[in-house]
Amino acid sequence: MIVLVGKKSGSVETGPGMAELDEPELIRRCKNGERAAHDELYQRFRRPVAANLFRVLGDRNEIEDLVQEVFVIAFRGLATFRHEAKLATWLYRICVNVALGRIRARTRRPPPIGVADLEVAANSSALADRPESPQRALERRDDVARVYRALDRLAPKKRLVLYLHEIEGRDLKEIAYLVDANAVTVRTRLFYARREFYRALVDEGAAPVGARVLPGTEDDRDAT
Amino acid sequence: MKGHIAPHRLADLAAGRIGGRPAARVRVHLDGCVACRATWERVRGARAAFGEIGTAAAPELRWDRVRAQVYWSLGTGSYPVVVAPPSRWPWLAVPALAAAAAAVLLWSPWSSPASAPVPVPVRSAGPALVSPPAPPLPPPIAVDLAPASIAGVVTLIEGDASLQRTPGAAESVDPDAIGGSAVTAGARLATGDGRVALQLGAGSVITLGARSALSLVRFDEGGVELVVDGQVDIEVSKRSRNQRFAVLAGGRVILVRGTAFRVTHHDGDVAVACEHGRVAVSSGGATVEIGAGQGLALDDAEPLLGRAPHPLGDAELASLVASRAAALPAWTDPATVLRTTAPLAVVAPRARAVRVDGVVIGTGPVWMRVAPGRHLVDAERAPGRFSPARWVEVDGAASRPLVLADATPGGSPTGPAAGRRARKTELEQALDQSRLRSCVRALEKQGIAAGTHVELEVGVDGAGAIRFLNITNTDLPARAAGCVRDAVAASRLGAGAAASWRHRIRF
Numbered sequence: 017m018i019v020l021v022g023k024k025s026g027s028v029e030t031g032p033g034m035a036e037l038d039e040p041e042l043i044r045r046c047k048n049g050e051r052a053a054h055d056e057l058y059q060r061f062r063r064p065v066a067a068n069l070f071r072v073l074g075d076r077n078e079i080e081d082l083v084q085e086v087f088v089i090a091f092r093g094l095a096t097f098r099h100e101a102k103l104a105t106w107l108y109r110i111c112v113n114v115a116l117g118r119i120r121a122r123t124r125r126p127p128p129i130g131v132a133d134l135e136v137a138a139n140s141s142a143l144a145d146r147p148e149s150p151q152r153a154l155e156r157r158d159d160v161a162r163v164y165r166a167l168d169r170l171a172p173k174k175r176l177v178l179y180l181h182e183i184e185g186r187d188l189k190e191i192a193y194l195v196d197a198n199a200v201t202v203r204t205r206l207f208y209a210r211r212e213f214y215r216a217l218v219d220e221g222a223a224p225v226g227a228r229v230l231p232g233t234e235d236d237r238d239a240t
Numbered sequence: 241m242k243g244h245i246a247p248h249r250l251a252d253l254a255a256g257r258i259g260g261r262p263a264a265r266v267r268v269h270l271d272g273c274v275a276c277r278a279t280w281e282r283v284r285g286a287r288a289a290f291g292e293i294g295t296a297a298a299p300e301l302r303w304d305r306v307r308a309q310v311y312w313s314l315g316t317g318s319y320p321v322v323v324a325p326p327s328r329w330p331w332l333a334v335p336a337l338a339a340a341a342a343a344v345l346l347w348s349p350w351s352s353p354a355s356a357p358v359p360v361p362v363r364s365a366g367p368a369l370v371s372p373p374a375p376p377l378p379p380p381i382a383v384d385l386a387p388a389s390i391a392g393v394v395t396l397i398e399g400d401a402s403l404q405r406t407p408g409a410a411e412s413v414d415p416d417a418i419g420g421s422a423v424t425a426g427a428r429l430a431t432g433d434g435r436v437a438l439q440l441g442a443g444s445v446i447t448l449g450a451r452s453a454l455s456l457v458r459f460d461e462g463g464v465e466l467v468v469d470g471q472v473d474i475e476v477s478k479r480s481r482n483q484r485f486a487v488l489a490g491g492r493v494i495l496v497r498g499t500a501f502r503v504t505h506h507d508g509d510v511a512v513a514c515e516h517g518r519v520a521v522s523s524g525g526a527t528v529e530i531g532a533g534q535g536l537a538l539d540d541a542e543p544l545l546g547r548a549p550h551p552l553g554d555a556e557l558a559s560l561v562a563s564r565a566a567a568l569p570a571w572t573d574p575a576t577v578l579r580t581t582a583p584l585a586v587v588a589p590r591a592r593a594v595r596v597d598g599v600v601i602g603t604g605p606v607w608m609r610v611a612p613g614r615h616l617v618d619a620e621r622a623p624g625r626f627s628p629a630r631w632v633e634v635d636g637a638a639s640r641p642l643v644l645a646d647a648t649p650g651g652s653p654t655g656p657a658a659g660r661r662a663r664k665t666e667l668e669q670a671l672d673q674s675r676l677r678s679c680v681r682a683l684e685k686q687g688i689a690a691g692t693h694v695e696l697e698v699g700v701d702g703a704g705a706i707r708f709l710n711i712t713n714t715d716l717p718a719r720a721a722g723c724v725r726d727a728v729a730a731s732r733l734g735a736g737a738a739a740s741w742r743h744r745i746r747f
Contacts, residue, residue, distance in 0.1 A: 054311075064298070066298040071296050074293075084313065121545075162289070183294045203688070214286075217282060217286050
């Protein structure tokens with residue numbers, strides 16, 4: 017589900033009473049083609065959508081275009097929205113698909129991760145109040161950059177599953193809905209994604225070359 | 241201690257997913273291994289970064305610009321824009337403001353006395369804005385924008401086929417049941433060795449190839465969306481002006497412009513061949529147009545960008561034409577077609593051609609819709625040689641199969657529908673349910689076994705021995721599916737009809 021964050025600048029006047037509408041009523045009005053309802057939906061979910069795309073992709077290049085794509089798909093698809101999931105979950109599913117398409121498209125030409133973007137990621141609200149040394153801040157930025165570099169080395173589907181499980185902490189059923197796959201498939205995909213991701217993470221630095229596995233610690237029985 | 245610890249197991253330790261003795265062993269190893277300690281530090285750093293990434297705030301964007309682009313995209317697309325009734329105040333404000341401006345000009349001390357007109361009492365702008373409200377507008381007329389659903393009719397079944405009319409409904413393998421009523425959105429057609437033809441309209445036929453499945457995700461005047469796994473040949477002659485006709489094959493979307501073409505999709509690999517007309521293949525934001533006599537083959541996850549179609553050979557073009565089933569000549573609507581045509585079932589040896597009125601329809605056994613009346617039917621006895629033709633009287637009732645050659649035990653694996661049904665029931669009763677359940681016990685513990693399935697292609701000879709048993713479709717892991725297959729193979733059947741069918745086991 018998309019987590020709502022506080023509304024800031026750039027607000028859109030969505031008409032009297034629209035802000036108080038509950039979700040089913042807002043969807044009903046959107047389906048009726050009311051522009052004010054569309055505005056309100058955009059107003060409510062634009063930041064969560066942008067934040068989720070930003071977290072999945074790790075850079076802000078073309079985020080505007082992707083947010084636009086998500087809302088175009090959402091507005092066109094609202095007619096077929098059947099309330100099987102919350103609107104936020106449904107929107108997040110669209111985000112995941114749009115991000116997947118973006119990852120696939122940039123596989124040919126992976127763009128560098130901008131330092132400015134990493135600063136945004138590193139200066140998250142969770143750590144904003146904690147005083148830290150410049151060296152620690154640098155290490156954090158390095159860690160975040162390393163995570164995204166390792167993610168970039170995964171296949172798009174594996175990357176998304178790993179992101180949703182390891183970073184967002186979602187369970188298999190949620191991920192299965194979001195990526196439109198069977199829970200068993202997700203489980204298998206996640207197993208290989210985790211193995212490849214952590215190996216890629218370690219290979220960047222001083223990896224134990226020709227590492228052998230301790231008996232009972234490399235649990236290939238998880239792979240199904 | 242020899243060896244190193246796999247990084248993802250260290251991540252499990254960091255996340256607290258392993259504990260007890262395994263965790264203790266890992267910690268002991270970490271104490272004595274410099275390389276693994278370095279790995280451990282790196283994994284811990286990454287896990288700390290996860291928290292930061294997961295709570296990163298949204299970047300500040302040009303929200304108004306994004307919003308404007310969203311509406312621009314919607315306005316230029318096929319999105320039905322419903323214009324809200326205009327507010328009356330802007331219209332009243334314009335003359336009111338004009339009146340106010342005129343008043344200011346008239347009373348201005350800089351106005352020339354010569355040109356100043358005779359003072360006329362002018363009402364101020366204030367009262368004009370609030371004075372007599374216009375009569376309320378009549379309520380807008382409700383317009384139902386939902387497109388009307390369409391339906392198709394199965395006109396030909398060659399070999400084995402099954403139809404699931406709605407998701408979750410029971411599968412039907414009886415040709416009379418499959419072709420007896422219209423097929424609508426949500427249906428799923430599947431084939432064994434053979435093909436199925438679904439007619440949508442005059443000259444519009446979808447032919448599903450062997451060992452393929454086709455789901456009608458959307459089927460209305462606004463759009464047709466088909467999800468294919470296997471091979472499908474499509475001929476679309478005429479449709480609604482704004483109807484979107486798309487075939488979804490893995491991650492690719494094939495948009496139809498009005499044409500005859502083939503889509504083959506196996507495990508993500510997609511091939512599109514266009515006989516005439518034009519189709520467009522889209523994927524990942526890229527689009528490639530494929531014209532008449534051209535084809536395009538893409539491997540799984542292969543980028544579409546930069547790919548160009550290749551010309552088709554004569555053999556490929558001939559194959560495209562031969563694979564498509566012929567459309568019923570007189571098409572009005574599904575209900576009328578079902579009422580005015582009748583089923584004709586012909587049991588003939590597998591892979592032997594069947595002719596109806598001198599035209600080769602397919603290979604046996606064949607079920608098809610024909611016009612009521614007398615038809616000349618014959619089957620291939622040997623390659624290129626047909627048995628003496630027989631006249632068949634077809635009326636509007638459900639057909640009794642015309643047997644042109646007996647299916648001998650061990651010869652044709654497919655028997656008549658009744659024998660197939662009996663065999664299917666017999667197998668269901670013979671299955672060891674507890675053994676089947678044990679195959680998915682590990683998944684049940686995780687709560688993800690419900691809804692999984694295994695689809696098997698089963699062939700049984702007259703003595704009851706299982707001649708072949710292939711997994712055709714499953715969403716279980718390979719090991720669990722293999723366990724289910726072994727459980728089915730261990731079933732004992734008695735003597736009876738030789739038959740083959742697709743058997744679906746759900747958990």
